[in-house]
Amino acid sequence: MDRDEILKTNKTYWDSNADLWFGTTALPEYGVKFVTEDDLHLFGDVSGKKLLEICCGSGHSLKYHADKNASELWGIDISHKQIENADAYLKEHGYTAKFICSPMEADMDIPTNYFDFVYSIYGIGWTTNLQGIFNKIASYLKKDGIFIFSWHHTLNYCVAWSCNQRKDVIENDTLIFSKSYFDESYFTMPVDGSEIILCNRKISTYINALAKAGFVVEQMVEQSDNETMEAVRDVSDKTKKAKMLPISFCIKARKL
Template sequence: MDNKSVLNINKNYWDRNADEWFGVTSLPTYGVQFVTEDELKLFGDVAGKKMLDIGCGSGHSLKYHGDNNAAELWGIDMSTKQIENANKYLTECGYTPKLINAPMEVEYGIPKEYFDFVYSIYAIGWTTDLQGTFNRIASYLKKDGIFIFSWKHPLHHCVVVEEDKLIFEKAYFDENWFTQLLDDCDITLCNRKISTYINALGKAGFVIEQMVEETDKATMSSTGNLDNRSKKAKMLPLSFIIKARKL
């Protein structure tokens, strides 16, 4: 499937379902049943810093940084409805964000060598052009600027739970695009290997400072009659985070 068709399918999903995702995948949460920014403190002190959120959704992660005294809040998202929601939410909270309604696959007048932090909470994996997206993100950052992103762990996609066993159902190596139904609407994604992310970061001029694969403490200590997701989360990470620095 060509990249333009993938973007159209996914934009349609996000425009139709934006309200259902209002504030769902946003900082301090990095992923479901996963360690949070409250514990990890990957951003450190953002006071006075310029922030760019890739796939900013409803704007809740930008608000998190605004509440921690970040100087500038920028976001890009290809969903018109998400950008409308984010604009309304952040304005009501007293912020004046700069929000851009465009795919992360294009340059859209975002300033170069400008940001202290570029980050993305559960949005990077939607890109149809990983290397180009990482190259652009590197270009937006100042030297030594930080890029942090979280996404679904590729093992989570490959493994299913059957009773008390985890079964490998899909090949970890398969990075082909697939279409599935979510909320009665098509989405198209691919499941990239961890090495694909790491190698693309290196090529874009980043050095990796930290990678996090850690289920939250509550899940790890849970016992008794667990749902399938908890059973899985106790055995493998459902999400991962990479923190990288632009050289």
């Protein structure tokens, strides 16, 4: 699928629907039905640190770090509407950040060997060039700088509930593989009356791309939150699924 078509489609979606996602999937949350930064402490003390967020969305994760006394905040997003929302949200709370509206893969005026942390909360999977963006992120970071990102777990898109002939009734809480884990081709997904274009990369694709970019993985998390795992009554299909397989994953890597 053509890269420009993918970027145009996804930018159009986010420009049109940014308000629907205002404040969602932002720190301390790393994902749906997933452990949080309050549980994991992947960032540690960010006071006095310089941070860059890839796919900064509505700015809530940037505010999270501003509240913890980060010294400098940058945000990149493909959507001008997301940037507008983030800028307004931070200013409302007395903070500022340097924003760039651009595809993450583009060449941008971002300093190299500069940041203590680069991170992306449910954003990195939108890239059309995983190796390219990991290489760029490595260039932005100081030596021993930290890259943290979360995204949909590969299995989440591969596994679905088994349904009977009516196609709408789940049978016996049985999950089946609905697509190949090895299929990394792009697909179009209808969302909110519009559409987005994604691909479902293998976990090994992320790990190998990190290694090639000069990172060492310090931690990988695939853990559903305790509330989900302990739920026993009146649970949703998503909760039941999250009790059986990871819906999200998170990786912390260090630049060598």
